[in-house]
Each structure stands twice: as C-alpha cells, then as structure tokens.
Amino acid sequence: MLDYINTIIKPMLEGAQMTVLLFLIAIVVSIPLGFLLTLAVKSSIKPISWLAQVYIYLMRGTPLLLQLLIICFGLPLIPVIGEYLILDRFVAACLGFILNYAAYFAEIFRGGLLAIDKGQYEATQVLGLNKWQTTTRVIIPQMFRIALPAVSNESVTLVKDTALLYAVAVPELLHYAQTAVNRDFTIAPFFIAGIIYLIITFLLTMLFKWLERRYRFE
Template sequence: MSWDYILTILKPMLEGAQTTILMFLVAIILSVPLGFLVTLAMRSRFKPLGWIAHMYVYVMRGTPLLLQILFFCFGLPLLPVIGEYLVFDRVVAAGIAFVLNYAAYFAEIFRGGLLSIDKGQHEAAKVLGLTKWQTMVKVIIPQMIRVVLPATANEAITLVKDTALLYAVAVPELLYYAQAAVNRDLQLIPFFVAAIMYLLMTLVLTLLFKALEKRFSHE
C-alpha cells in the first residue's frame, strides 16, 4: 500500500466528505423541527390537518429515499404547468428530498415519545397553573427528548450513510470521488479510505449522542 497514493486520493475525497457533512447538517437541522411540527399536526384535533400529516408520513416512509431524490431532481421539472418553475440545482433538490424524508421518520419517533408520556403529567401541570405551551416546553418536551434520543441517534447515523445516495444523481460527495478513483486506478484502496471516513463520522455522532443521553439521564 502506497502512502503517496493515499495522500493523492485523500484531497478530493475530503472535498467530497465536505459535501457529505453539509448535506447531513442541512438535513438534520431542518428535518428535526419539521418532524416535530408534523407530529403536532398528526395529533391535531383538526381532522383534515391530521389526515394530511398522516398521509405525508405514510408516503415518505413507504417509498424509497432514492426514488424521492430522483423525483425531486428529475421529476419535478416534468410536472405539467408548474414544472418549469421547479427546476433546482441537484444538491438543492436532493437536500429537499432528504429533509422531507427524514422529517417523516422523526415525526414517528417524536409521536412515540409523546405517547410514552403519562397523561398525569398534563394534569399535574394544569394543577400547577401552567399553560398548554408552558406544559409542552417545560414538562413534556424534556421528557420526550430523553425517550427519543436513542432512536434519533440511530436515524442520524443512518442519515450519514444515506448521503451516499447522492452518488445516484452525480453529486460529488465522498462515495462519488471514491468510485471515480477506483474506476481510474483499478484499486480498492479508495473504498477502504471512504469506509474509514464514514466510520469516523458515525463515531463522532455516536459519542455526541452518548454524551447527550448521559446528560438527560441525570436531569
């Protein structure tokens, strides 16, 4: 194994890793709050809103993420009448697909977290004179976070790996550069380097969520 060769392929792969990390950050930052809003919509007493939210979650969880990425990248412009206004850069289109897909998964996670909270918590907060908003922010959400952290950590790690799907729409991310190096040099080393880089990213996330779980377990 030549270290000179590894250093040669490392620079473009690090550039690809930047795209991978950027897509992860955009998706996680936007999908988590959107997922919580969808959860609230699913629990809404306004039936049409709840139905729409449930259908959204069903469709996004019931179809492959790759299909959604291809649809947003290449399908939206083909829609009649409005298609010409829905032409996005492939990174933007793929980012929309990631956010909408993971928001649906987070919505289900958060819904499960809220269902795990004893109804007595609401009654106790009401006795203490807390408003519904104060009850949600000060009582329910902190307990929900403690419950959903393990599942959220699992989804976050899956998201890092799913960014490799950007390869299918020719977005130059980590796997894109690894595959290009393999095709050019007929060596497997780029795949091993890419694997190590993915493992390092998931390790950082694992340690981060372990620290968060430890913190919330003492509260």
C-alpha cells in the first residue's frame, strides 16, 4: 500500500500546487476588488451603485461552475469578437474565481461597514479628522476586524471550490485523483486528495485564527 501511495502522491502534489496557486491568485485579487465593489455600492453616483449591485446579484445568484463554463467555453462562441476572447484554461479559471469571489467579499465588507457604530463617525468629527483620515485610520481597520471571521470562512470555501477546475480541464488535485481512480480501480486516491485538502484548509484556518487574535488585541 505504501508503495502504491508513493507512486501516486507526486502527481497529486503537483495538482495541489495548482490548487494553491489558483487560491493565492484569487484571494489576492478578489479581496481588493470586493472592497472596491463595496465602495461602488455605497457611491452617491446612482448608476455606479446600481451597476455594482446588479453585478453582485448576478455573480452570487448563479453557480460558479456555470460562470467558469461561460468564460472557458462560452466567450469564444460570441460572434465577431469570440476569437479574441479565447483564454488559457487556467487564466480563464482564475478570472472566473476572481469575479465570483469579489462579489461575495463585497457583501462581507458591506456587512462590516454596517456593523460599525455611527458614534465612530461622530467621534472622528470631534477629533477633527477629515473624511480620508476617518476612512483609512478608523473605518477600514474596524471593518476588516469585523469582517475577518467571514473572510476566513469564505477563503476556506474558495480552497474547496478549486476542485471545480476539474470541470474545465485544468489539471489540479482532483484531476490527478480521478485519473488514478480510473486507472487503478481503487478509491484510495480520493482519500489522499481529501487529506491534502484538509491539510491546506487546516493551515489556512490557523493563519486566520492568528490574524483574528492579533487584531482583537490591537
């Protein structure tokens, strides 16, 4: 059994590298984009606010898998411009994850802003802080502190959702596990894949717990 595990673990770890890479790209880009969407929703310019709300509703209201299929296979079928929208599968997958999770993070940050007591704004006026100082020094730090547990949960979900890469033919962890299962007629690769996912999510959870403890006492 150990010999068999040694033969399949290397390609599965290579797949796990693709999983982690997608996660890192998606999380690094979607969190700032989500915050910008939150600001757009709160914008006093009605068309911008309306467009941001519609975008968030569409991305949260349709399955991520459907969005990935549209980006990977649907965009190239658009008349006239489709040939210019053919993307590398991994790039297309990254784009899909970023656009989808930005909408979820936007809602998380909006909830964080709503949770801030109005007295905080009044206190900054008493202290003589301008709008920029109030936003950057008081509001945003509190918003992130409040939103951090929800961001943590969403990040763990993002790790698990990377398994959807399998549906758009990007060779990630689940792809190699499925290949081994079909070839060797054993479900052991699925258990190994599950263990790898658990290790990744455990490390991520520990990171966010550390961040929560750090910001709790600041």
